[in-house]
Amino acid sequence: MTRRLLVSVVLSAALAIGVAHAANDPRTALLVDAKALAAHLDDPELVLLHVGDADDYARSHIPGARLVTLDDISVSEHSATGLMLQMPGDEALRERLQELGISDDSHIVVYYAKDWISPSTRIVFTLQYAGLGQRTQLLDGGMGAWVRAGGALSSTAPPARAGTLSRLRTQNLIVDAAQVRAQRNSPGVAIVDARAAVYYDGIETGGAHGLAHRTGHIQGARSIPFTEIADERLQLRSQAELRTLFTRAGVKPGDTVVGYCHIGQQATAMLFAARLLGHPVKLYDDAFEDWSRGTDNPVETATASGRP
Known part of the structure; x- marks a missing residue:
């Protein structure tokens, strides 16, 4: 060979x-x-x-x-x-x-x-x-x-080397605000907010480019902060720990997890954990910065959503 x-x-x-x-x-x-x-x-x-x-x-x-x-x-x-x-x-x-x-x-x-x-x-x-x-x-x-693990380190960058890719077969993994509105109460779909809990709860308000987002979260969304998927050594938590995390948030086995955050970065950590558990995933890539701009996009705080 x-x-x-x-x-x-x-x-x-x-x-x-x-x-x-x-x-x-x-x-x-x-x-x-x-x-x-x-x-x-x-x-x-x-x-x-x-x-x-x-x-x-x-x-x-x-x-x-x-x-x-x-x-x-x-x-x-x-x-x-x-x-x-x-x-x-x-x-x-x-x-x-x-x-x-x-x-x-x-x-x-x-x-x-x-x-x-x-x-x-x-x-x-x-x-x-x-x-x-x-x-x-x-x-x-x-x-x-x-x-x-004792791995070696280097300070030398490898030579630049371009690859050769065929035409991409992009996957249907991104949703927009209209799809989120349509799926918020759909069986088998869990809308999950991956931001820190203080934003989900409405204790703090995010923003960008000098504009504040609306306070709270997408109405009906679950909360799984992206920081909870890894342990203190930054290793992904065990399957049992991740399942407990998702179950506690109200995500059922087999649910399609639609994740969002401030701008579309933090949510991908939560979605990666969802994939580890076998969930189909989607990303609301326009994120809460987009949702905040729509007056017909419902937002609530933790008190309204019944978060303990």
């Missing part, structure tokens, strides 16, 4: 087996641990993406990793009427992913430096949206787990 075939078969095992058994163990498909990554760091088909501060990346990163930012995979309009963190058009997104070295046969591992979990899950969600979800994993525990 050739080296190329061997490394492809071995590294693909976690993805292929995980996908085949996704109904029973989606965690295997979506997460990779530091030990498994270390064993296959030289795979020529591996694209390793570092999510974090550029200066920190320049000082140290996992060998072979390329720095990726949210600007690399999204479009933002920094104005009072614009929206942040929007998906690019299909062709623009394909070109951006190619610039990161991603090809049709790539195995993509995304990891976070420090506590950059939600930016990393936004990258993962974008890859899922682009039709590359079955070839993408998140390093559980991020760079911290890599260091604790």
Whole structure:
């Protein structure tokens, strides 16, 4: 067996087996641990993406990793009427992913430096949206787990290498305000607010570009703050812990989880946890900054929603 075939078969095992058994163990498909990554760091088909501060990346990163930012995979309009963190058009997104070295046969591992979990899950969600979800994993525990496992670090950036991607087969993963309004009370659909509880409860009010959002949350939405999906070591909580978290919020097994947050970043961390539990997911990408602008979009606070 050739080296190329061997490394492809071995590294693909976690993805292929995980996908085949996704109904029973989606965690295997979506997460990779530091030990498994270390064993296959030289795979020529591996694209390793570092999510974090550029200066920190320049000082140290996992060998072979390329720095990726949210600007690399999204479009933002920094104005009072614009929206942040929007998906690019299909062709623009394909070109951006190619610039990161991603090809049709790539195995993509995304990891976070420090506590950059939600930016990393936004990258993962974008890859899922682009039709590359079955070839993408998140390093559980991020760079911290890599260091604790004795993994080497580098200060040398890999040479730029463009990938080659076929036309994207984008997935139906994004909803707009009209769809959220229509689905708010639909059986089998759970609208989930992933912001910090103080925003959901109405204790604090978010905002951007000098404009305050409305106070509270989408009427009828559940609350699962994005910060609750990982433990103190920034590793994803166990399946049992995540199931308790979602059950406590009123999300039923099999529900499609429609997530939102301030601008479409934090919600992807909660949605990643939902995927670990086998839930179909959707993102209200225009987020609460868009919902706040619609006078016919109902908003309530914790008292009105009956939150303890």
